[in-house]
Amino acid sequence: MWRTRLRALIVKELLAILRDPRGRMVLIVPPIMQLVIFSFAATLDVTNVDVMVLNRDAGRWGVELIQRIEGAPTFNTVATVDSLDALQAGIDEQSAIAAIQIGPEFSRDIAAGRPAEVQIILDGRRSNAAQIVAGYLSRIVNTLAREVAPANPNIPDLQVVPRTWFNPNRIYQWFMVPNLVAAIALLVGLVVTGLSIARERELGTFDQLMVSPLRTHEILIGKVIPPMMIGTVHITVYILAAVYVFGVPLRGSLVLLYGSAMFYLLAVIGVGLFVSALSATQQQAILGAFLFMVPAMLLSGLATPIDNMPDWLQPITLINPLRYFLEIVWGVFLKDLPPEEILADTIPLALIAVATLGTASWLFRRRME
Amino acid sequence: MSTTGPTGSAAPAAPAHSPGTSGRMRRFAALVLKESTQVVRDPSSILIALVLPMILLFLFGYGVSLDATRTRIGVVMEAATPVIRDLAASFQASRYFEVEVGQDRRQFEDRLILGEVRGIVVIPAQFAAEGAGRGTPTIQVIVDGSEPNTASFVENYAQGVVSGWARMRMTDVTGGTAGQPAISVEQRFWFNPELASRNFLVPGSIAIVMTLVGTLLTALVVAREWERGTMEAMMATPVTAAELLAGKILPYFLLGLASMTVCVLVAVFVFAVPFRGSVLALYAVSACFLVPALGQGLLISAATKNQFLASQLAMFTGFLPSFLLSGFLFEISSMPEIIQYLTLIVPARYLIPCLQSVFLAGDIWAMFLPHMAVMLAIGALLFVLAARNMRKRIA
Known part of the structure; x- marks a missing residue:
């Protein structure tokens, strides 16, 4: 008996979401565009940058250095300026992120075997990118330095050999696309849950639902399962796109990924229901979901690592479901983490789900009485 | 007695003196x-x-911070010679790293997978020997590529620590400018030097x-x-x-x-x-x-x-x-x-x-x-x- 009731409720929910053209649009268009635009746009790589050169050296080494900078694939344009004022204006107005200044003694110093110097001026308003550009430019200068003065046989040439695990070419999309799998599930889960409760409230059908023979927990299950189904579809689309469009390796077990994703979706939907239960109007529900979503995204390691946050802030991330699911997607996609580690990140998700769903159910029941 | 008093004609005159702009202004102000x-x-x-x-x-x-300050790394000293200890101490002194020192890279490998350390610096046992004679001493830096930006910074900072250490050591040993490269780079970050x-x-x-x-x-x-x-x-x-x-x-x-x-x-x-x-x-x-x-x-x-x-x-x-x-x-x-x-x-x-x-x-x-x-x-x-x-x- 209750099974039929529940099935009817779920079918009704799905129809309500999918029949509504606005609902359909919100569910289909933004997620796909997000995947396409943000997976390409969200990159901390630094390429195609514009730099400037102020060469006051008349000799051949200055020209040589400029040619090498022009030949490097990282730089888009290498503009030549002829005065310090032009250099300063170029940096000020951000027509270049870095300027290389070669002094008048540069070639003479090298020819005489004296230590020569190159100055690099960088735009600190974009200090992250500027640091990376400084790294590129220093590497070019160091290579030239080594060729100019062959190493003193008494001085060993120290070499640092980097090796990158999991993502040997450090392709940023291998990091970002799995992140988007987790982020989109958060977005969709919150939106669908919020929408379904909000609609009932708007039309006044929520009270009807409450006085129907359905028990509170049945209503809750009826409200949880449709967003779970829709969220699973989105996750599947994103995983397929990650593997087949973006070529991200899927090294771990798909079963583990889906298993933990169920708990993640439950936790997210629990938050959505909790926010809906707390708010009296639709506007409050929308703002509430937003007030959860933005901190959840920022304090998860999605954009910047948790390690970089101040120590007092890091414990707050422990109640953030996205944080755990990010660890899981990185673990499954790139690292092939052992099952017990995936489990260790799934348990907090289950706890968050129990806490939020339990509180939401209590709030709804209290409202009914 | 006429039905229209003197006030009757005055009434419509009141709005007549505020046509066009000022009426619009009042309306707009009210809005x-x-x-x-x-x-x-x-x-x-x-x-x-x-x-x-x-x-x-x-x-x-x-x-939101892009500053990888105090990144946890492991430093593996495959031998405990004074030279190797000295280099490991330079890593410990760096403000960018929180260093754990070990003798075997295997003790850090699992933790790198778990993301508990973001990189491993391996100083090989033959480093001191090579350094004393000819050849190229090689230091390996293993980084976690699942976060590419952190990986690049760990590599760059590690490189910086090693070259800084080498320069100091050369100056100590030769007592002159021998440690200095032929061309040095002076970096200046305008507007945000820190x-x-x-x-x-x-x-x-x-x-x-x-x-x-x-x-x-x-x-x-x-x-x-x-x-x-x-x-x-x-x-x-x-x-x-x-x-x-x-x-x-x-x-x-x-x-x-x-x-x-x-x-x-x-x-x-x-x-x-x-x-x-x-x-x-x-x-x-x-x-x-x-x-x-x-x-x-x-x-x-x-x-x-x-x-x-x-x-x-x-x-x-x-x-x-x-x-x-x-x-x-x-x-x-x-x-x-x-x-x-x-x-x-x-x-x-x-x-x-x-x-x-x-x-x-x-x-x-x-x-x-x-x-x-x-x-x-x-x-x-x-x-x-x-x-x-x-x-x-x-x-």
């Missing part, structure tokens, strides 16, 4: 007053305009906060009026569409400037971001940015006339682009070309460099003026579209 009262009375407007900006600014200021990412992220996040107030709040509130039908009621009054739009916008324009002011105060006094430009420039660029932000909010509300859909569209076309496609965190030049063109219509893209300059560099009008012009142009376009959308609805 602005009504809208402002509505804003002040609605707790959610105050929440979005003043509380949310503070929360967001704190989140961006503390939660290289704190917070100094540019906090000004950038003010643009995101203003997008929220301008676009999300306007879209939500005006969409609610459409839902309730009060917008149509207003359009039936003698107020023109342009007056109606302007009356709607003015309070939110002031609210946007108010939340920007709150943010700037927090940035300067809490986050200690330097403020080197002028207040005039700050308000000028912000005011120019609010035009497209509010225009976008109005357009969204006029096109959807539904709060839920409006909030989704405001998120998707307002908040996310100003976060991801504006150069706030991710360099526009690194994006594929098509997406670079897309960023040209994101108003925040023009505001963020201006804000970063006002804070860190000073007034650079040569950059502000063209950016302000583009923002106003985008704003004008959005207002025209919003006005057309409203008229269509009524017709």
Whole structure:
């Protein structure tokens, strides 16, 4: 008996979401565009940058250095300026992120075997990118330095050999696309849950639902399962796109990924229901979901690592479901983490789900009485 | 006794002396007053305009940081010779790393997989021997590529520690300039010599906060009026569409400037971001940015006339682009070309460099003026579209 009731409720929910053209649009268009635009746009790589050169050296080494900078694939344009004022204006107005200044003694110093110097001026308003550009430019200068003065046989040439695990070419999309799998599930889960409760409230059908023979927990299950189904579809689309469009390796077990994703979706939907239960109007529900979503995204390691946050802030991330699911997607996609580690990140998700769903159910029941 | 008293003829004369402009002004003033009262009375407007900006600014200021300070790494000394110990001590002294020293790389490998350390530096046993004689001593740096940005920084900082150590040692050994490379590079970071990412992220996040107030709040509130039908009621009054739009916008324009002011105060006094430009420039660029932000909010509300859909569209076309496609965190030049063109219509893209300059560099009008012009142009376009959308609805 209750099974039929529940099935009817779920079918009704799905129809309500999918029949509504606005609902359909919100569910289909933004997620796909997000995947396409943000997976390409969200990159901390630094390429195609514009730099400037102020060469006051008349000799051949200055020209040589400029040619090498022009030949490097990282730089888009290498503009030549002829005065310090032009250099300063170029940096000020951000027509270049870095300027290389070669002094008048540069070639003479090298020819005489004296230590020569190159100055690099960088735009600190974009200090992250500027640091990376400084790294590129220093590497070019160091290579030239080594060729100019062959190493003193008494001085060993120290070499640092980097090796990158999991993502040997450090392709940023291998990091970002799995992140988007987790982020989109958060977005969709919150939106669908919020929408379904909000609609009932708007039309006044929520009270009807409450006085129907359905028990509170049945209503809750009826409200949880449709967003779970829709969220699973989105996750599947994103995983397929990650593997087949973006070529991200899927090294771990798909079963583990889906298993933990169920708990993640439950936790997210629990938050959505909790926010809906707390708010009296639709506007409050929308703002509430937003007030959860933005901190959840920022304090998860999605954009910047948790390690970089101040120590007092890091414990707050422990109640953030996205944080755990990010660890899981990185673990499954790139690292092939052992099952017990995936489990260790799934348990907090289950706890968050129990806490939020339990509180939401209590709030709804209290409202009914 | 005639039926019309002397006062009867005086009555219609009163409005006759205030035709045209002054009547319109009064009407407009009343409209602005009504809208402002509505804003002040609605707790959610105050929440979005003043509380949310503070929360967001704190989140961006503390939660988002590109500075990999104190990154945990493992340093493996495969032998405990004095030279190797000396190099390991240089790693421990570095302010970028939190170092654990071990004898075997296997003790760190599992922890690298778990993300508990972000890199392993392996100093081989033959390092000292090689260093004493000929050949090339090799130090291996293993980094976790699942976070590419951190991986690059760990590698660069490790490289820096090793070359700094080598130079010091050479100077110690030879007592001269032998350690110095043939060409040295002097790096100067203008405007932000301490290289704190917070100094540019906090000004950038003010643009995101203003997008929220301008676009999300306007879209939500005006969409609610459409839902309730009060917008149509207003359009039936003698107020023109342009007056109606302007009356709607003015309070939110002031609210946007108010939340920007709150943010700037927090940035300067809490986050200690330097403020080197002028207040005039700050308000000028912000005011120019609010035009497209509010225009976008109005357009969204006029096109959807539904709060839920409006909030989704405001998120998707307002908040996310100003976060991801504006150069706030991710360099526009690194994006594929098509997406670079897309960023040209994101108003925040023009505001963020201006804000970063006002804070860190000073007034650079040569950059502000063209950016302000583009923002106003985008704003004008959005207002025209919003006005057309409203008229269509009524017709």
